[in-house]
Amino acid sequence: STEGDASAETTQAAEETTEETAEEAEVLPGGGSNIIYVITPSVSNPAFKTEADTATAKAEELGYEVKAASHDDDPTKQTELFDNAIADKAAAIICDNAGADATVEAVRKAREAGIPTFLIDREINEEGVAISQIVANNYQGAKAIAEKWVEAMGEKGKYAELLGKESDTNAGVRSSAFHEVIDQYPDLEMVAQQTANWEKTEAYEKMEAIIQANPDLDGVICGNDTMLEGVCAALAAHDMTLPVIGVDGSDEAAALIKSGQATGTALQQFALIAEMAVEQADQYLKEGTTGQEEKQLVDCIAITADNVDNLQTFVYTEK
Amino acid sequence: MGEMYKCRDDVFLHAEKISKIYPGTKALDQVSFDLLKGKVNVLIGENGAGKSTLMKMIAGIEQPNEGKMYIGDQEVYFKNTTEARKHGIGIIHQELSLFPNLNVYQNIYMNKEKTKGKMVLDDKKHMEGAKKVLERLEHPLDLHTKVGELRVGQQQMIEIARNLVEDDLKVLIMDEPTSSLSQQEVQVLFKIMRELTASGISIVYISHRLEEIMEIGDHVTILRDGKYVADADVKDIDVPWIVHQMTGGEKSYPKRDREVDWSKVENVLEVKNLCLPKAGGGYLVDHLNFELKKGEVLGIYGLMGAGRSEVFECIMGLHPEHTGDIYLEGKKLKIKSVSQQIDNGFALIPEDRQAQGLVQTLDIEKNCSLSAMKRYKKGIFLDHKKEGQKVDEQISDIHIKVADKKLPILSLSGGNQQKVVIGKGLLTEPKILLMDEPSRGIDIGAKTEVFDIINQYAEKGLSIIVISSELQEIVAIADRVIVLSNGLKTGEFYGSEIQQDTLVLASYKGHHQKEEREN
Amino acid sequence: MAAKTKSGNNQLAMTLLKGRTFIVLIVLLIFFSVAADNFLTANALLTVAKHVALYGILAIGMTYVIITGGIDLSVGSVVGLAGMIAGGLIQQGLTLKMFGVTLYFSVPMVVIITAIIGALLGAINGIVITKFKVAPFIATLGTMYIWRGFANLRSDGATFSELAGKEGLGNTGFEFFGRNLGGTGIPVGVIILAIIAVIAGILLKKTPFGWHVLSVGGNEKAAGLSGIKVDRVKIWVYTFSGFCSAIVGIIATSQLVSAHPATGDTWEMNAIAAAVLGGTSMAGGVGNIGGTVVGAFVIGVINDGMTMCGVTEFWQKVIRGLVIILAVIIDQVQRNMQAKMALQARNENK
């Protein structure tokens, strides 16, 4: 399948680096059962839903029993879910984690229990604990889409930024990537910066307030697509269309790009990532190695009006 | 009998063999009752005899388990108060049931609203009606005052007024309406009752004040333990007969005459210039001076709202804003808090048993030991043995009828609940006991027992101050009586001077004196 | 005579009491108009009003509930569920398997259906509380979880987007509730708030039902003895709260032209805060709609004002908390003042 090709590319990219890396030290046997735990943030966000669903589907296809659970971005709840997995003698854990620091201990405990963990989407601040960290390259993605946005802005103007949950690593990574690009252009001036906690209604209300404070706003950058939706709704309510970008690549965002209300978004290939993780877990459990670097970066794809048609439920297919 | 029953012509409503079973209690057992037209039907009996329960049936608040009720020749069944109202039956409840958050006319017209076009309230009508009825009660009030800000007596009046605005009123049930009314207010009430009966309205009157019954009653029905005992016309009977029927034995206030030369006894308590300012000018307690001797029983008589409770509240430290000096055994007290006053040797038996006296969620033992508990400690722990034995002593000492002190407090009858509150006070081994209306709402049996307690402890040398609105009882128990009126001390009487008429006289002075002052 | 002056006093005290929150509001307005340049423009204020509409309407239902001595923690979840129901009806219609048909309702019908369901959800709260004697806090805490779960289950967590509707299906025009009214720059939400506020205000102070609500809060037992159907009154009150929540769900969904199951999360706290800032007493028996609306505006002004001043999320939390507590303390002081005045009045005419 085309997805296969996509994964092939990235795995090649990874293999080049694998050559100089040593084999995994000791091999984790898994907990004993053939249950795979898939732990993600709340699946009321389409991105994580796709992630969870793809992983589940793939794992079941490979003959595992799957238990999917959400940690609601609460690290404590996440550790509790890891505990459950351990108690449940899980074979492996696939996790989109709830905090780069707060997750390390949980993964380590799983490791001590002989259960391999495969992290997806976001990395953690420690290597050698998880077996794989298949990370969507937020940094690269945010930069890529920021470039497009700067073009759309004509390299000048006043803009506002909506941040994700301040306590979430990705919020920071994406914001700094944005600014690395944008701050090179002295004529781009940030007039407001607020957090909307990844949340749509909050983004909507914050945006309306910001519009009031800065009627002469020229553009908006958002930490994710849910907030982008809120922003576009707010702009529409004031009959404005400005260059707006987000990160994720949700179908809702795609629709807005098509209709010209949004400039673009950085697609994180959630489906692909989830599938890779399950495949590697399976391979690791069977052969004792993933044959991959622990840290694997899966690049994001900048989605704009030009290529938006190739985007479908977080899967990018060249037409 | 049976289907074709027909009330006697002089009977408005006939209740036939009514039984009411509450979980575990047979509150009413085959009681038949004739409600005479245009008469004051008196219902008496000890606490728990079933008086209120019987009336709840007739007013439709609760429904009998057995028995029928007839009006004229038709059988009636009230499944709620509204049904009973349709037949013109209104009730003044034993416990005040008003809305403190609403104003006077809202309370009077609650659920009897007058509306314009079935939808919008017609407050003009409400105010006119309320004004009329309050004038009739000789009790004008600001219609916009929140009822919560009125004192007990005034609230009682509103409770009465609520029923008088009914235009189609045929029966008015009054369940202890005078329990917190003053003599003069009672007289007004009686006047109205006579007007009502004259206009053909039938009244059921429940009270524990026997003298009132002899004054206002036409026909008396007596209940005991949920059973009918006797009924008779008031003109044919006297108080002893009633007491006999109620209790099934002789009971009367113990006559109290102690030969003590009080001038030789030292003062325990001296109150000098006690003042409690009233919100918005004037005083609730007005430059009050009195002293209390060891082993003395001092009565404080006065009308409702005379400020008697406030005197106690000042002494117990509930009104830090009070002025004046209080000396205990010669030492001037700096009164800060109730607990400090309890440690100083004061104990208060509050006016309102349910609201101020009891902790309903605790058992009998804990209610009894609550004040003294912190004295029964082993280290930080509660010494259950000591506590238990102290409580047992107290229970037997003041004859509280309890089967098991671990039972919920509400499983006791009113009189025994009151005794528990008294026991709580006594357990702190006070030097001075302050009792505010200790016999309010308890039957004559329990009353006499409370008085026995008072005497018994006075003999032991405990000094006691008793507030009471009931002349008879204060005359019976007090060695000395001071009378408060409008916060002023308007009289002080010793031994033989303590006569009902002298007290009543003094209890009105305050108002005149105030006026004189103002002019 | 004396009566007159006294009632005068009382009126004064009452207005003071109501005025209290209003004064806070004025102060805030002045403060922010200095702090943020464009704050005191018609547009900015209309935006504030638009945001206020959401929890203002919730707060009105909540006021009724709190007056009866209860509380409704489930309103936020009802908002979310109502939004999902409306969104689902517009996007997917109602499929009747047995007949193999799918019905698409016109927007007005969708609104009516949603509102009715919201009311029913409220009624369930009321029944659990009155018939099964579950404490309001617990009952509505439970339904808060349940409705939220259902909101997510409706779409398995997904968002219903593109609620513009389709000409062909005759269900266009849903954005109406999130937009401004025709030519006027006035948001429809604000108008709905106004309408509900007026009706609720009259209902509370000018009709027997309102009296009964107040009486239940003041002395439930006495209300029962006066022949007021306490349970029925309570059930109605929660029903009304559910209805208000559904309306809010519709407005919020319409503003975003998409329905998200997490919408309304924790809004109950804003609603409660608004009601209490408006002088509603958690003890029950006391409250008025006017005050509640003003209370809602206080919260709205703080939120938007701080955002326009660029105050960070974290400080916003701190300040919101402080305002709630301080406002209530002021309220306390004023209440005592009022009580005193009432007493004064009473003693004058002695």
Place this chain on the structure above:
Amino acid sequence: MAAKTKSGNNQLAMTLLKGRTFIVLIVLLIFFSVAADNFLTANALLTVAKHVALYGILAIGMTYVIITGGIDLSVGSVVGLAGMIAGGLIQQGLTLKMFGVTLYFSVPMVVIITAIIGALLGAINGIVITKFKVAPFIATLGTMYIWRGFANLRSDGATFSELAGKEGLGNTGFEFFGRNLGGTGIPVGVIILAIIAVIAGILLKKTPFGWHVLSVGGNEKAAGLSGIKVDRVKIWVYTFSGFCSAIVGIIATSQLVSAHPATGDTWEMNAIAAAVLGGTSMAGGVGNIGGTVVGAFVIGVINDGMTMCGVTEFWQKVIRGLVIILAVIIDQVQRNMQAKMALQARNENK
């Protein structure tokens, strides 16, 4: 004689009442051990216990608060703030600008400091409630926002990681509270829960203070007139709740070996639910620690059990809500039964 049987009856009713939640718990355990293969293993149960420890401890503090007729919505935020304080002290130490020194405390000191601060935060709640007469719901709603704001401000939203401490600074060993005790497989958190539960239980039923708490909840006025310092009792109760929250903050942080400012968000609801499931009455005056702990276990078993059965996030919400309401309804039934028995008793001895 009659006395015996009656008190017998009562004891029975009491035990039934306490037993009630316990029965629910047993049923749940049986159900899940059938539904999820590995549920009834020592490991799994210890895991449950470990999770229960967190809101179990919160629920104990909450029980005291609810018994006095109050409520504490701020516990979750105190958990977060306490975690950040502890984390900050270990990672950054305490910098005294004026002396230009930075103090690093040993772990025990850190714990003590954190616990004290938690208690103080609780005391603030108590003072606002008693001295300024703010309704507990509102007062603690306000502080809930404020403490959460501070928790974030402490690190500007960032996480304090690597709390293992440094030998050089002599502040190692913080993980202790999140790990198992020495050889035994028993989590330290569970042991702390046990200790606090035992102390709180004894305090409530075996000391004057405990009975003062119960009496304040039963009838505040009567308690005051009996010489009990109502305000002081209340302040202590909220202080204790704050202390418990701080302890939970330490355990949670230690489990993650990193402090996260959002920790504890919405945990207050779990704590309240646990207390109420344990037979604590929202009306005040009634409650016992044993019941609360059992209640906490019920919630814990449901959460972990459902996860191990692979129940989805959304259904978990629905079921949690249902359990809360149903459990309380059962409780209601049992209470009535007990009341009846009491009356029976009363009339037997007439």
